[in-house]
Amino acid sequence: MITIGQLAGYVGVSVKTIRVYHDKGLLPEPDRDASGYRRYGAHDAIDLIKIRTLAEAGVPLARIRDLRSADDEEFQEALREIDDELTARIHGLRATRTRLRRLAAGHLSPLPTEVGAHLEDLARWGFTPRWVDLQRDLWILVFATHPDHAITLFHDQAESLADPALPGFIRSASGFSPVVKRI
DSSP states (O other): BBBBBHHHHTTOOHHHHHHHHHTTSSSSSOOOOOTOEEEEEEEEHHHHHHHHHHHTOOOOHHHHHHHHTOHHHHHHHHHHHHHHHHHHHHHHHHHHHEEEEEEETTTTOOOHHHHHHHHHHHHTTTTOHHHHHHHHHHHHHHHHOOOTHHHHHHHHHHHHOOTTTHHHHHHHHHOOOOHHHHH
C-alpha cells in the first residue's frame, strides 16, 4: 500500500490531479488507514495510468469516466471514435495552416484558386456581377464556417453548373425573363 504522494510520483501526475480525478469520479476513493491517509494499491496505479494516458491523448474527463465502465468491445469502439475525431481535428488544423500560409504569401483571398476560377466562369456565362459577388461572399462564409466540408459542397455545386448547355441556356433565357437577368 502506498500514499497519494507516492502514487503521484510513480505515475507522473500531481497529487492535485489525483484529487481532481477522485472529485470527478474517475478514480474511486481508496480505503484510508487508521490515521485517515489514503492508501493505494497496484490496481489504483494501473487505473491512474489508464486515466492519465487517455487524458494526455485529449479525451475529455467526462468521456474517460464513461469509458471506465465500458467492456473491451465498447472501449475499443470508443477509441476508434476518438481516433476519428482526432483525425478530423488534424485535417481542420492542416487546412487552417494552409490558409495561414496562403495569407502570409500574399494570397489575400480566403478562397481556393478553383473557387475563384469558378466565379470567373459564372461571369463569363452571363451571371451579373452582383450575383457573382453574392456567390463569392457565400463561399467565403462556407469556407470560414465549415472548412472541413466546404470543398465538397463547392465541388457539388460546380458539378451541377458544369453542364455544357448551361451558358447557352442562361444567354437564351436572359432575353425572355427579367428574373434571369437578375441572376
